[in-house]
Amino acid sequence: MALKNIFLNIAGYSIELIPQTLPIEIETGYKYFVTGKINKPDITIQCFEGIPEGLFTDSKAVFEAENDDQKFYSIYENKDSLGFVIYNQQNKTEIQQVAFLSADFKHWKIYSAATPQGRLVPLSFPMGPIVMQYLTIKNDAVMIHASCVYDGEKGRVFTGFSGNGKSTMSQIWASDGDLIINDDRLIIKKEGNDFFVHNTPMYYPDIPKKAPLSSIYLISHAPENRIAKITGAVAVSRVLAFCIQNNFNEYIINNNLEFISGVCAKTPVSDLGFVPDRSVIDFVLNYEDK
Amino acid sequence: MTSLAEIVNLKKNFVTRVVGDELIIVPLTGNVAQMNALFTLNETGKFIWENIHDAQTFDNLLNSLVSEFDIDSESAQRDLNAFLDKLGSTLKK
Numbered sequence: 184m185a186l187k188n189i190f191l192n193i194a195g196y197s198i199e200l201i202p203q204t205l206p207i208e209i210e211t212g213y214k215y216f217v218t219g220k221i222n223k224p225d226i227t228i229q230c231f232e233g234i235p236e237g238l239f240t241d242s243k244a245v246f247e248a249e250n251d252d253q254k255f256y257s258i259y260e261n262k263d264s265l266g267f268v269i270y271n272q273q274n275k276t277e278i279q280q281v282a283f284l285s286a287d288f289k290h291w292k293i294y295s296a297a298t299p300q301g302r303l304v305p306l307s308f309p310m311g312p313i314v315m316q317y318l319t320i321k322n323d324a325v326m327i328h329a330s331c332v333y334d335g336e337k338g339r340v341f342t343g344f345s346g347n348g349k350s351t352m353s354q355i356w357a358s359d360g361d362l363i364i365n366d367d368r369l370i371i372k373k374e375g376n377d378f379f380v381h382n383t384p385m386y387y388p389d390i391p392k393k394a395p396l397s398s399i400y401l402i403s404h405a406p407e408n409r410i411a412k413i414t415g416a417v418a419v420s421r422v423l424a425f426c427i428q429n430n431f432n433e434y435i436i437n438n439n440l441e442f443i444s445g446v447c448a449k450t451p452v453s454d455l456g457f458v459p460d461r462s463v464i465d466f467v468l469n470y471e472d473k
Numbered sequence: 474m475t476s477l478a479e480i481v482n483l484k485k486n487f488v489t490r491v492v493g494d495e496l497i498i499v500p501l502t503g504n505v506a507q508m509n510a511l512f513t514l515n516e517t518g519k520f521i522w523e524n525i526h527d528a529q530t531f532d533n534l535l536n537s538l539v540s541e542f543d544i545d546s547e548s549a550q551r552d553l554n555a556f557l558d559k560l561g562s563t564l565k566k
Contacts, residue, residue, distance in 0.1 A: 247504045416495035416513040423499070424511060436488040436499050444492055 192218040192391070194370040194381035196318050199224040200305060205232050207303045212384035213311070216391055226318055228291040230305040234278055235294055239266050245431040248309075249275075255309050258429060262286075269310050280310050288321050308386065312368065315383050316427050320435060324372035325442050326427040331364035331380045331394060332356035338364065338380045338394030339467070340371070341455075342425040343402040351459050352402055359464055364392045368427070371396060371446060378446055398451045398471065401425075405456025408466040418452040419444050474554060475561020477534070480525050483564040489522070496522060510566060517542060521556060 189200040189209060193216050200207055207230050209217070242259035249255060254275040259266035265284045271277040282293045291314060293305040306314065316326050329342035330353040341352045353366040365382035372379055378396040382389060401413070401421055413421060423443045430436050453470075457463040488499045496519040499511040514522055517538075524537055531553075539549045 245503055250505065416492040416497045419490075419492050420497045420499075420511050420513050423497075430488075430499060430502050433488050433501065436501065437490070440488070440490040440497060440499065444490065447492075 188220075190218050190221050190224065191216045191384075192221075193315060193318070193383055194324065194372055194391075194393075195374070196226070196322060197221040197224040198314070198318070199227045201227060201229050202303065203229055203231050205230075205297055205301060205303050207305055208298075209306055210304065210308075210311070210384075210386065211388050212386050213306060215388060216384050225322065226289050226291065226314075228293055228305060228314065230303050231292060231294045232297055232303060233294060234281055234296060238281060239268075242266055246429050248429070256313065258431065260431075267310075267313060269307075269313075272308065279307065280305075282310065282313075284317060288317055306384075311384065312427070315370065316429075319370060319372075320438055322372075323442065324370050325439055325446075326383070327369050327371060327422075328367065328425050328427060329369050329399075330366035331369050331382075332361040333364055333380075333392075333394035334361045337397035339397060340369065340380060340399045341402045342399065342422070347403045348457065348459060349402065352400075352457065352463070355459065355461060355463060359461065362392065362394075364394050365389070373442070373445065378450060396446070396450055398453070399446075400453050400455040400467070402455050402457060405458065407456075408458055408463050409456045410466070410470050411454045413452045413454055414447075418447045422447060422452060474558050475565075477525055477529055477531060477557070480557065480561055480564065481527055481529075483561070484522075484525065487564070491519070495519060498522075512563060518556065518560075521553065522560075 186202040186206055189207060191198040191213060239259040242261040245260045246258035254270045257268045263286055267282040268278055269280040271279040280293060280295045282291055284291050295303045295305055297303060319325050327342060329340050330349040331338055331340045332353050341349050343349060350366040353363045357363050364380055368383055370381045370383055372381060380394045380396050382392045399422060423439060426439055428439055486501050488501060490497045494516040496514040520541055524534055535550055535553055538553060539546050
C-alpha cells in the first residue's frame with residue numbers, strides 16, 4: 184500500500200503527518216481539517232510502528248497528567264527533546280503511544296501500535312490534543328477549556344470548571360441563532376494585532392470555525408444573573424487557570440503568562456453567574472451596551 | 474512562622490509576572506492537580522515578595538515597608554508577620 188502524507192490545517196497552523204512504514208489514518212474529527220500539500224508546514228510528525236522499549240533512561244520525569252480516575256500521559260525531558268508516554272484510556276497500565284518532540288517544538292516522532300487493519304492512528308486521543316497544545320506554545324496562541332459562540336460580529340468565550348455550564352451556555356446562545364465555535368476546547372490565537380478563537384478537531388465531525396475574540400466570561404450557575412468585570416492580575420490568573428498547560432518549566436509558564444496578559448489587556452473579562460435560560464442573553468447584551 | 478530563608482527557598486519553585494501594580498505567581502509543577510494553584514499579590518504583597526532575597530532580614534524588610542508605604546511600624550510589623558505566615562503556608566501547598 185502506498186504511503187501518503189496527510190496535511191492538516193488547525194487554527195491556521197499547518198501540520199504534516201509523515202508515515203514511515205505503515206499507512207496512517209486520522210480519526211473522524213480530523214478529516215474536516217485535511218488540506219492540500221503544504222511545502223513548509225509549521226510542524227512535522229513522523230509516524231512509526233511499534234512501541235520502543237527502554238526509553239528515557241537519560242531523561243528526567245517532569246510531568247504526570249493523571250487524576251483519580253485516569254492516567255493520560257507522562258512527560259520526560261532531556262537536553263534534546265521532550266518524551267511523552269501516552270497511556271491507553273481504557274487501561275492505564277497499557278502504553279498506547281510513545282512520542283518525542285524536538286527542542287524547537289517543531290518536529291514530532293510518534294510511535295503507535297498498528298491497528299488490525301495494519302494502519303497507524305498517530306493522533307489518537309490524547310495524543311492529538313497534546314500535539315495541538317505544544318503547537319500553540321511558540322506560536323502566539325493558547326489552548327483553553329471553554330465554549331465560544333459567534334453572532335457574526337462578536338465571539339464570546341465562556342470558561343469555567345467542569346459542570347459550570349460551558350455547553351449549556353453555548354446551547355442557549357445557539358438557540359438564539361449564534362454559531363457554536365466549540366463547547367469544550369478552543370485555541371485562542373493572535374493574528375496581527377487581534378485575537379481570534381478557533382475550534383480544534385474533536386471526536387465528532389465538525390468543520391473548522393473561527394471568530395474574533397470579543398469578551399471572556401468566567402461562568403458559574405447562580406440563582407439570578409449577575410456580572411462583575413475583572414481586571415489586572417486577577418483577570419490574567421483567572422483566565423490562565425482554565426488554559427491547557429503543562430507547567431513543568433519556566434519557559435512554558437512565562438509564554439502562557441505573556442500571552443494571556445496580552446489577551447486580557449485587550450479583551451474584557453467578567454465573572455458571570457447565570458440562570459440557564461434565555462434571560463442570560465439579554466442580560467449579557469445589556470451589560471455589553473453599557 | 475515561616476522564616477524568610479524558607480520563603481527564599483520556596484520562591485525558586487514559582488514563576489512570576491507583573492501586571493500593573495500586582496503580581497501573578499504560578500507554581501512550577503509536575504502534575505495536573507497543582508496547575509490551578511496560581512495566585513496574585515496586590516501592590517504591597519508584590520513589594521514584599523520582590524524584597525525577599527538571600528541577604529534580607531526581617532528588620533530591614535520591615536523598615537523598607539514602613540518607608541515605602543508610609544505606615545506606622547507597629548501595624549507594619551503585625552501585617553508583615555501575618556503576610557509571611559500566609560505566604561509561607563500558600564507556597565508550601
